[in-house]
Amino acid sequence: MQVIHTIADLRAVLAGSTKTALVPTMGNLHEGHLALVREAALHGFPVVATIFVNRLQFLPHEDFDQYPRTLERDCQLLESAGCDIVFAPSERELYPEPQTFKLTPPASIADLLEGEFRPGFFTGVCTVVMKLFQCVQPAVAVFGQKDYQQLMVIKAMARQFALPTEVIGAPTIRASDGLALSSRNGYLSQDERAEATALARALRAIAAALREGARDVGAVEAKQVAELDARGWQTDYLTVRRRTDLLPPTADDFAAKTPLVALAASRLGKTRLIDNLEIDL
Known part of the structure; x- marks a missing residue:
């Protein structure tokens, strides 16, 4: 080399x-x-x-x-x-x-x-x-x-x-506990590293809710933001978007089973983490 x-x-x-x-x-x-x-x-x-x-x-x-x-x-x-x-x-x-x-x-x-x-x-x-x-x-x-x-x-x-x-x-590479690998993970303290998996769990919870029929996307997003922030996170966004253009999905998108993605950026202590999860309905 x-x-x-x-x-x-x-x-x-x-x-x-x-x-x-x-x-x-x-x-x-x-x-x-x-x-x-x-x-x-x-x-x-x-x-x-x-x-x-x-x-x-x-x-x-x-x-x-x-x-x-x-x-x-x-x-x-x-x-x-x-x-x-x-x-x-x-x-x-x-x-x-x-x-x-x-x-x-x-x-x-x-x-x-x-x-x-x-x-x-x-x-x-x-x-x-x-x-x-x-x-x-x-x-x-x-x-x-x-x-x-x-x-x-x-x-x-x-x-x-x-x-x-x-x-x-x-594809995103993850640690065994689900945390998306990132160079900035090295900034996390030991306690923060254990907590950091909550971001991926929030994305999975959003995906599960939509697959189970939830269609009030704002409420689904707000629930997960509130849970993260209650654990000490400071969330910039935790949102569901269309994969094609990153715009919010409409009722027609849900009816047509348009491919979606949940995206998140949130700060844990001094470290800002991002993650995403594609959603097929």
């Missing part, structure tokens, strides 16, 4: 390669990331994993400076998972001048849910992903479904710009 730090070196190594598979990450890797690498390898192309903590997608009060940088450990894990190339540029390498050109996704998919509570987040994500796509020029790029809205935004970006990259979503 090669570890590369500059765009020039990356392009030199990839020269002559007709196809690659890309796994973008911010490092501090866990089994969920490694599952993305293994998924990428199934396509038969050399796998390029990127490690870059992207300042553009952090709000001023968020954890950019505290976000763990664990490059040596990450490289060991990536090599064990079958990665071929790690591209780990510095901030100066990827942004050698102020990134005044930015890619802003439409408000219809970027200003709700995560975009409402983290304004500008998806502009930062799209800008860095587009730049990484330009550096690697992959045939395939694999992202985790845990970041459900992010995956939708990136798929739409690739489609509308006619990028020669197939964007693939890989």
Whole structure:
């Protein structure tokens, strides 16, 4: 496995390669990331994993400076998972001048849910992903479904710009107790880690209620929010949406058994966790 730090070196190594598979990450890797690498390898192309903590997608009060940088450990894990190339540029390498050109996704998919509570987040994500796509020029790029809205935004970006990259979503990897794996889980105290499973349970409770015939979605959502908040959570959203556009389902959607997804973002102590669960009626 090669570890590369500059765009020039990356392009030199990839020269002559007709196809690659890309796994973008911010490092501090866990089994969920490694599952993305293994998924990428199934396509038969050399796998390029990127490690870059992207300042553009952090709000001023968020954890950019505290976000763990664990490059040596990450490289060991990536090599064990079958990665071929790690591209780990510095901030100066990827942004050698102020990134005044930015890619802003439409408000219809970027200003709700995560975009409402983290304004500008998806502009930062799209800008860095587009730049990484330009550096690697992959045939395939694999992202985790845990970041459900992010995956939708990136798929739409690739489609509308006619990028020669197939964007693939890989299933969320969970711990044995159901907690979705996340680099930010490391911020949790021992007691918070035990409590963190409540978020996935709330999503499962919403799914069960809808499958059993409940149609007052607002009441179903509010019940689970109240239960979480009573346990000390601070919930940004816990909501049911259509998978196609992340808009609230209508009575017609329930009648037509439109595919739905329950999505959540809630803060436990100082740690903000997100999760989702697809629902088939």
